[in-house]
Every structure is written in C-alpha cells, then in structure tokens.
Amino acid sequence: MLIKKPQGWEIPEREATDESVYLRRRQIIQGLGFLGMEALASQALAAVAPDLYPAERNPKYTLDRPLTPEADATGYNNYYEFTLDKARVKDVARGFNSEPWKVQVKGLVNNPKTYDIDDLVRKFPLEERLYRFRCVETWAMAVPWTGFPISHLIKEVDPKPEAKFMRMVTVNRPAEMPGIESQPHYPWPYFEALEIKEAMNEMALFVTGIYGKPLPPQNGAPIRLITPWKYGLKSIKSIVEIEFTSKRPRTLWNDIGGAEYGWYSNVNPKRPHPRWSQAQDRIIPNGELRPTLMYNGYEEFVRSMYSGREF
C-alpha cells in the first residue's frame, strides 16, 4: 500500500493514533478537567464500579465440573460486532468504552426510565453465581458471573398487565466495532428477547462482572444477559435498550435462521441442529466431551415454565 508520508511533526495525533482511541482519550482528558494527564488517560479504560467486586458468592448454584480458566472464558468469545474470530475478540474490543453508558427501559411499563450504568449496578445487590454456559456450536464453559436477578429490575419498572415479552438491544457503535461494517449481512444492532415469565425466573441474570471483576468488553461490558438454560446466543451483550411488549419480538438468530436457532433456544440434547448433534458439550479449553443436559442441567429451575415443546 502506498502512503503519502508527511513529516513526523506534521502528523496530527488523530492519524498517529487510531481514530476511536484518539476520540476516547480526548473524552477522558476532558473528563479529568485539566491537561497533563495524557499518560494516565492512555492506561486501561476505567471499568464500571470496580469497588463492588468481588461480590459475595451465592452458594445455591453449584457446578458438576471445574470452572473454566479465566483466560479461556475471557479469551475465546463470540461477539460478532467485533470479529468472527473468537481468539481475537478481546484484542479488537480492547478500546471499547463502557463509560458513560445508559440503559433505556421503555414500552409497556408503569415506570419507564433511562438508567445510568453506575446507578444501575448500585441499585440492586450484586451476587456471584457459578453457571454452566453452553453455546449452540456445542462448546461449553463454567463461569463465575456477577450480576443481579432480572426480576429485581422488572419489579422496579412494573410492566403493565398486557406486557408479555422483554426485548433487548445491543449498542450500535460501528466506529468501535469493526465487525458491524465487515459483516453487513447481519441486521445490526444485535437484538434478543425473553418472555417476561422467563426473565422473572430466578436463574435469569443481568450480568456486570466475571471472575470477581467488572466485565471486560469481550464478555459484554458493561451489562449483558445470562440465561444458563438457553444456548449462549440468547445472552445478548452490551445492552442499551430494554423494551416491554405485548407481541412476541423477533430475535436476531431466529430471524436469519429459524430452522437452526429456535426463538426459545432452550438447551436440548435431543433436538439436533440441522448440521450437528446437540448431544454433547465440548468443554473449553481441553475439548473433553460430556453429555449435554436437558435445559443445560437447570431443569429443576425452569421446567415449570415450559410444556417441553418450546425450542
């Protein structure tokens, strides 16, 4: 590639530095309120409410397998807005900025509200839970998440009687998320949904931390969904909008591949994906195979919500 090379002293900082990094650094420097803090500002970005971590572990939720090493759960990711290359997500997402951040709750609720993330993480007590995590691609992990039950937020916003579903949307930031433009065939921003009944289940969490620390960008900072009885594609990352509806909302994967990805996407070893079996978990990082459990082993918690035909 031929590049017209200006004299060193002519290079504006925004050319010497990746544009998004430059803009963010400026915001941080402005936020600090005075000059001379460039060195500080170029350090790792501030995480949301680090003083809240580690949160106390809730002992009710136990595992049948070892925890996934932190480096694997934070180094092998699906986050297509950054890249399809699971091992590279953490590098491409490194500069992603989750402050400031707002989460808008709207639709059929008596108390619609836009929360600042710093207020939201302090509003409900955080707890740590160890959950199995199963991707529709068959790989599986066991992860210590920190978050709060979605039911707490739902009680606060108070859905109207006609509300039956909760739709969620990921942030849309093409400048920081190169996958949005390099994968234009996906209908960005990422969108998902649950029945309110499912979101009220005690297992359903809004997660803000992992391994006793605030979420890093690759795992969905600053706030993502975790519903461990469903395939990982339901667990939408970096949420900015939550809408309560009476009609069942569409969801990204079900929209683009309904035969492959059911609206419910409940983990079910007896229901194969059209191109592969779902009978086994492939454990990250060692590749060990284990039988996949119905509802990913959470049947006792979720069975009462289903007739068994939801997929």
Ligand SMILES: Nc1nc2c(c(=O)[nH]1)N[C@H]1C(S)=C(S)[C@@H](COP(=O)(O)O)O[C@H]1N2
């Ligand atoms: N916005 C957004 N959320 C997303 C995805 C994504 O590409 N974009 N991938 C999903 C899929 S397929 C999986 S398996 C999990 C992966 O979460 P993890 O990287 O924390 O393991 O995130 C889910 N949430």
Ligand SMILES: [Mo]
């Ligand atoms: Mo996935």
